Amino acid sequence: MxxxxxxxxxxxxxxxxxxxxxxxxxxxxxxxxxxxxxxxxxxxxxxxxxxxxxxxxxxxxxxxxxxxxxxxxxxxxxxxxxxxxxxxxxxxxLQLMDPRRGFSFKEDGPLDMRMGPDAELSAQEIVNTWSQRELARIIREYGEERYARRVAWAICARRPLHTTGELARVVARAVRHSGRIHPATRTFQALRIAVNDxxxxxxxxxxxxxxxxxxxxxxxxxxxxxxxxxxxxxxxxxxxxxxxxxxxxxxxxxxxxxxxxxxxxxxxxxxxxxxxxxxxxxxxxxxxxxxxxxxxxxxxxxxx
Ligand SMILES: C[S@@+](CC[C@H](N)C(=O)[O-])C[C@H]1O[C@@H](n2cnc3c(N)ncnc32)[C@H](O)[C@@H]1O
Missing domain, CATH: 3.40.50.150 (Vaccinia Virus protein VP39)
Structure with missing residues (x-):
């Protein structure tokens, strides 16, 4: 102010x-x-x-x-x-705490992540339909995740994925070291940025x-x-x-x-x-x- x-x-x-x-x-x-x-x-x-x-x-x-x-x-x-x-x-x-919006891996919810109804794609569509290469690109660029290729490979091997909990578990198994933050933090950030452009x-x-x-x-x-x-x-x-x-x-x-x-x-x-x-x-x-x-x-x- x-x-x-x-x-x-x-x-x-x-x-x-x-x-x-x-x-x-x-x-x-x-x-x-x-x-x-x-x-x-x-x-x-x-x-x-x-x-x-x-x-x-x-x-x-x-x-x-x-x-x-x-x-x-x-x-x-x-x-x-x-x-x-x-x-x-x-x-x-409000968006983060509501599991129905799918922004958080702390509670299970649908893989949505749209800030508003105007967004064309949900996280679920991206995770389940984009190529491994495209997923790796957004996870690296938007999530600044050094294990982006490994995460993208793991997602493609385990899809279809429908919930934030499923995705968080797949990512956690693919990312070995994430320091103080949850291993899925960077991948969730990347998807949210992509969904909402x-x-x-x-x-x-x-x-x-x-x-x-x-x-x-x-x-x-x-x-x-x-x-x-x-x-x-x-x-x-x-x-x-x-x-x-x-x-x-x-x-x-x-x-x-x-x-x-x-x-x-x-x-x-x-x-x-x-x-x-x-x-x-x-x-x-x-x-x-x-x-x-x-x-x-x-x-x-x-x-x-
Ligand atoms: C961090 S919150 C804002 C909190 C707010 N300043 C307050 O005092 O409560 C960000 C808000 O911006 C909205 N938002 C983010 N990107 C937007 C965009 N491209 N167009 C319109 N609204 C957007 C989100 O939906 C969200 O409600």
């Missing part, structure tokens, strides 16, 4: 409203006139957020949408030229977020694994540069203009007290930038 600096009368977007905790913080601090667009692809999350935020009345607009549609949804609802946007990436505790979605939404920020508006991103954080970092570095020509070119030919000022050069990590209160925040990394330049601040600007 310190980084968002909500003020009364301004407009904000919580692009990952989840259970509405951050949204409530923004609404409280932007009282009495601040407005919020609360977005999530998960209808169940929106139901909880609606209930929690009901006392704020028409100061909040709820929309079920994916990040790839952010700019369109924001403009349709009068949220262009906003003072701040928050992305608190990853899964919510998380990395491409993040790449697509960041430029959209910049386009709907007013000059001085804040872009705040909390990510939970290094793949996401790398995408955010590269984007912020690139957008804060006036020139993105390769160093070997003597004179600038790119025509690029800086659109952001980075307010955090290094990611902010949670304090020990925060981790003690909320152990899941251990891997969180926060990056913040503010929009440069002049631009339209009208709620429904169509000129950009």
């Amino acid at each position: 310190r980084w968002m600096q909500p003020t009364s009368g301004a407009r904000y977007i919580e692009a990952t409203v989840g259970l509405g905790g951050h949204a409530q913080g923004i609404l409280e601090r932007s009282s009495p006139g601040g407005r919020l667009l609360a977005l999530d692809r998960d209808p169940e999350a929106l139901r909880h957020a609606r209930e929690r935020l009901s006392s704020y009345g028409d100061r909040v607009v709820f929309v079920q949408a994916r990040h790839v549609d952010l700019e369109k949804v924001a403009r349709q609802n009068g949220f262009a030229g906003i003072a701040g946007i928050l992305f608190d990436l990853g899964v919510s505790s 998380e990395l491409d979605s993040l790449r697509a939404v960041l430029p959209q977020a910049v386009r709907i920020l007013a000059p001085g508006g804040r872009l705040v991103v909390i990510s939970f694994h290094s793949l996401e954080d790398r995408i955010v970092k590269r984007f912020l570095v690139r957008e804060s540069r006036a020139c993105i020509c390769p160093p070997r070119i003597p004179e600038c030919v790119c025509g690029h203009e800086a659109t952001l000022k980075r307010l955090t050069k290094k990611p902010i990590r949670p304090a020990d007290a925060e981790v003690a209160r909320n152990p899941r925040s251990r891997s969180a990394r926060l990056r913040v930038a503010s929009r440069l330049g002049t631009g339209c601040t009208a709620p429904r600007c169509h000129n950009e």
Whole structure:
């Protein structure tokens, strides 16, 4: 909240409203006139957020949408030229704790992992129909699992698999050493990223977020694994540069203009007290930038 600096009368977007905790913080601090667009692809999350935020009345607009549609949804609802946007990436505790959603190997449930009904594939379809080579690729790239080939081989040898428990046991037998974490953690992360197309979605939404920020508006991103954080970092570095020509070119030919000022050069990590209160925040990394330049601040600007 310190980084968002909500003020009364301004407009904000919580692009990952989840259970509405951050949204409530923004609404409280932007009282009495601040407005919020609360977005999530998960209808169940929106139901909880609606209930929690009901006392704020028409100061909040709820929309079920994916990040790839952010700019369109924001403009349709009068949220262009906003003072701040928050992305608190990853899964919510609601999604993680519900065995029917299939995100966790701690309790048995169907191999689903879809954050919302818009996702085209479930984890079950990926696990049971993708080739061994494709499975190994996503487990290595998205899970950063060094035993990816062995895990993919074991999955293919034991499929069809239908539950999170079955998958976790197959992976645990294939992965010998996983340090402090459960042996299936990396494979579950990989599948979740693939099911929800998380990395491409993040790449697509960041430029959209910049386009709907007013000059001085804040872009705040909390990510939970290094793949996401790398995408955010590269984007912020690139957008804060006036020139993105390769160093070997003597004179600038790119025509690029800086659109952001980075307010955090290094990611902010949670304090020990925060981790003690909320152990899941251990891997969180926060990056913040503010929009440069002049631009339209009208709620429904169509000129950009
Ligand atoms: C970590 S939770 C957010 C928690 C929330 N900030 C709070 O205070 O309770 C992330 C939320 O973002 C949503 N989400 C993740 N990726 C999304 C995407 N591409 N489009 C829309 N919503 C997404 C998830 O469904 C989930 O509810």
